[in-house]
Amino acid sequence: MTAIRFRQTVLRFLIHLTLAGGSAFMLVPFFWLLSSSLKAPHEIFVFPPKWIPDPVRWANYREVFEVVSVVRYTTNTMIVTVFSTLGVILSSSMAAYSFARLRFKGRDIMFGLILSTVMLPYVVTMIPVYILFTRLGWIGTFLPLIVPDWFGGPITIFLLRQFFRTIPLELEDAARIDGASRPRIFAQIILPLSRSALTVVLVLSLLYNWNDFLAPLIYLHKRDMFTLALGLNALQHFESGLDWTHYVMVLATLMVLPVIVIYFLAQRAFVEGIVLTGLKG
Amino acid sequence: MQSSPAQSTPAAQTERGLRFFQRLSFEETLFGWLFIVPAVLGLLFFRLGPVFASFYLSFTKYEIITAPQWIGFANYTKLIKDALWLRSIEVTLWYVILFVPLSLTFAYAVALLMSRNVRGITTYRTLWYLPSVVPVVASATIWRWGLNPEFGPINYPLKVLGLPAPRWLTDPDWIVPSIVFIGLWGLGNSVLIFLASIVSVPRTFYEAAEVDGANGFARFRHVTLPLTSSIIFYQLIVTVINSFQVFGVAYVLFVSNPSASSAGPNNAALFYVLYMFRNAFGYFRNGYASAMAWILFLVVMLLTIILFYSQRRWVYYETEGGGS
Numbered sequence: 001m002t003a004i005r006f007r008q009t010v011l012r013f014l015i016h017l018t019l020a021g022g023s024a025f026m027l028v029p030f031f032w033l034l035s036s037s038l039k040a041p042h043e044i045f046v047f048p049p050k051w052i053p054d055p056v057r058w059a060n061y062r063e064v065f066e067v068v069s070v071v072r073y074t075t076n077t078m079i080v081t082v083f084s085t086l087g088v089i090l091s092s093s094m095a096a097y098s099f100a101r102l103r104f105k106g107r108d109i110m111f112g113l114i115l116s117t118v119m120l121p122y123v124v125t126m127i128p129v130y131i132l133f134t135r136l137g138w139i140g141t142f143l144p145l146i147v148p149d150w151f152g153g154p155i156t157i158f159l160l161r162q163f164f165r166t167i168p169l170e171l172e173d174a175a176r177i178d179g180a181s182r183p184r185i186f187a188q189i190i191l192p193l194s195r196s197a198l199t200v201v202l203v204l205s206l207l208y209n210w211n212d213f214l215a216p217l218i219y220l221h222k223r224d225m226f227t228l229a230l231g232l233n234a235l236q237h238f239e240s241g242l243d244w245t246h247y248v249m250v251l252a253t254l255m256v257l258p259v260i261v262i263y264f265l266a267q268r269a270f271v272e273g274i275v276l277t278g279l280k281g
Numbered sequence: 282m283q284s285s286p287a288q289s290t291p292a293a294q295t296e297r298g299l300r301f302f303q304r305l306s307f308e309e310t311l312f313g314w315l316f317i318v319p320a321v322l323g324l325l326f327f328r329l330g331p332v333f334a335s336f337y338l339s340f341t342k343y344e345i346i347t348a349p350q351w352i353g354f355a356n357y358t359k360l361i362k363d364a365l366w367l368r369s370i371e372v373t374l375w376y377v378i379l380f381v382p383l384s385l386t387f388a389y390a391v392a393l394l395m396s397r398n399v400r401g402i403t404t405y406r407t408l409w410y411l412p413s414v415v416p417v418v419a420s421a422t423i424w425r426w427g428l429n430p431e432f433g434p435i436n437y438p439l440k441v442l443g444l445p446a447p448r449w450l451t452d453p454d455w456i457v458p459s460i461v462f463i464g465l466w467g468l469g470n471s472v473l474i475f476l477a478s479i480v481s482v483p484r485t486f487y488e489a490a491e492v493d494g495a496n497g498f499a500r501f502r503h504v505t506l507p508l509t510s511s512i513i514f515y516q517l518i519v520t521v522i523n524s525f526q527v528f529g530v531a532y533v534l535f536v537s538n539p540s541a542s543s544a545g546p547n548n549a550a551l552f553y554v555l556y557m558f559r560n561a562f563g564y565f566r567n568g569y570a571s572a573m574a575w576i577l578f579l580v581v582m583l584l585t586i587i588l589f590y591s592q593r594r595w596v597y598y599e600t601e602g603g604g605s
Contacts, residue, residue: 015397018394019391020405023404026412027408029424029427032434036426047431049432049434049437098312098313098316098317102316104309104313110317113329114324117328119519120328121522121526123554125332126574127567128330129331131334131345131567148323151319151320151322151323152319152323182312183312210416211416211417213533228416229417232422236422252423256419263411263414274473274474275474
């Protein structure tokens with residue numbers, strides 16, 4: 001009996017050790033980022049590495065605003081993120097409502113078609129979509145980053161449809177007897193009842209758009225239109241002969257911080273979203 | 282596609298069908314279509330349409346300023362002789378071969394460990410997943426310095442222990458492994474999905490296995506593995522598809538502008554999509570780049586189909602009722 005218990009304790013200890021060691025590995029880069037953002041440039045490149053900055057250079061966070069247009073980049077990123085998210089939620093929830101609760105000819109074919117594009121590699125649509133936006137004269141504006149989101153996202157539609165199907169039909173029937181129209185039912189019954197699913201979709205979309213690099217890289221070329229992702233990339237390739245690594249670290253920290261805050265605030269939504277899109281694909 | 286349990290018998294099916302047509306009202310059809318108008322337009326203009334358009338463009342010479350000019354298979358025959366294109370395939374395949382098995386086995390193993398351990402699981406899950414929310418640009422930035430051979434925190438312990446410290450991002454042989462390493466930092470996503478599937482295996486299966494005298498490994502081999510194989514299969518497909526399309530990390534680390542002529546020393550970071558991007562947005566060779574896109578598309582589709590056929594041998598679905 002004691003031998004078994006001893007073995008279990010050892011095993012438990014080893015599992016904890018592995019998982020904790022892994023967690024440390026996951027966290028070290030964040031710590032490194034934060035610590036480098038508070039150093040003088042010549043303090044970053046030393047051997048052995050200095051984990052705690054000494055002295056702590058808070059001035060980096062002030063000076064970065066003079067070196068790069070942090071406010072501009074952040075505003076741009078927020079414009080794109082907010083309008084894209086708004087669009088994808090509105091257009092996808094409408095489609096999801098129709099696919100989940102209304103019956104009409106062609107519904108299943110359309111849903112199947114939309115679902116089939118979930119795994120479509122983006123590279124195969126990238127060039128024609130770019131040409132389309134060139135023809136429209138939208139290159140260099142935020143429109144190519146925002147407008148496609150107003151036309152539904154396959155994964156979002158799928159996720160919301162699954163959720164809408166679980167809402168009892170009786171609720172809708174009762175509202176119909178009272179003379180409510182479909183748009184009203186959608187806006188006043190379905191959406192308010194789906195707050196948890198909408199939170200999942202909201203969080204995933206915010207994250208996606210805030211982090212996106214490829215689309216801004218393709219469509220935005222002027223510096224005053226840059227998003228944070230583009231600004232951070234550009235700052236690293238800025239050959240001025242000066243060492244700006246500490247500013248790069250500050251900008252990266254500023255870009256990552258809101259993401260981490262949202263992650264901790266909406267952790268349940270995150271986990272649910274990842275698992276739902278992962279398991280039911 | 283899901284089917285409701287009511288569809289089990291033919292009689293129930295006809296009855297349901299009848300009800301369906303009786304109630305199929307004009308009002309429902311009208312609003313049904315109205316609500317999906319944006320999504321259908323999106324499907325046409327941003328997904329299906331472009332797929333066909335890029336197929337057409339792959340047979341043309343098209344540099345935006347002039348109209349596309351039909352040149353038949355010329356783009357494709359040119360590709361076969363393009364040394365850089367071949368190089369990009371080499372780099373990408375090397376990445377896929379390293380990353381897919383490593384990330385899947387590693388993520389699955391971690392998920393297994395997490396599923397065994399009740400106390401602290403939430404904290405571990407939170408921390409392991411954290412890197413997955415970091416923007417690509419930021420993670421590339423972090424690792425550019427993190428993997429610095431002289432001063433970085435990764436080589437530090439190696440040097441202290443007197444182990445060989447690789448020149449990660451500067452040695453051509455180490456560039457793909459470096460990108461794999463950075464990718465593994467974002468492993469938490471797969472871990473989370475595997476974990477959810479492992480913990481959803483019904484207890485009764487384990488209890489039954491225990492009654493049959495199955496030890497730890499046998500329970501894993503005959504219960505956990507078959508009952509989570511459909512998720513392993515799904516993750517395999519998603520990981521393969523994504524691995525073929527690595528772009529952001531390599532771009533931030535090795536390319537300074539769209540038409541930059543190299544990607545890392547000896548083009549060791551010239552990933553497929555990177556080279557395609559350069560042709561499309563650096564040189565505006567849209568026909569040529571479209572041919573590259575379609576080849577990648579076909580390869581990915583073919584692989585998915587092969588995997589789908591192979592899954593019959595190793596993926597267990599509960600509805601079949603049979604063993605694995």
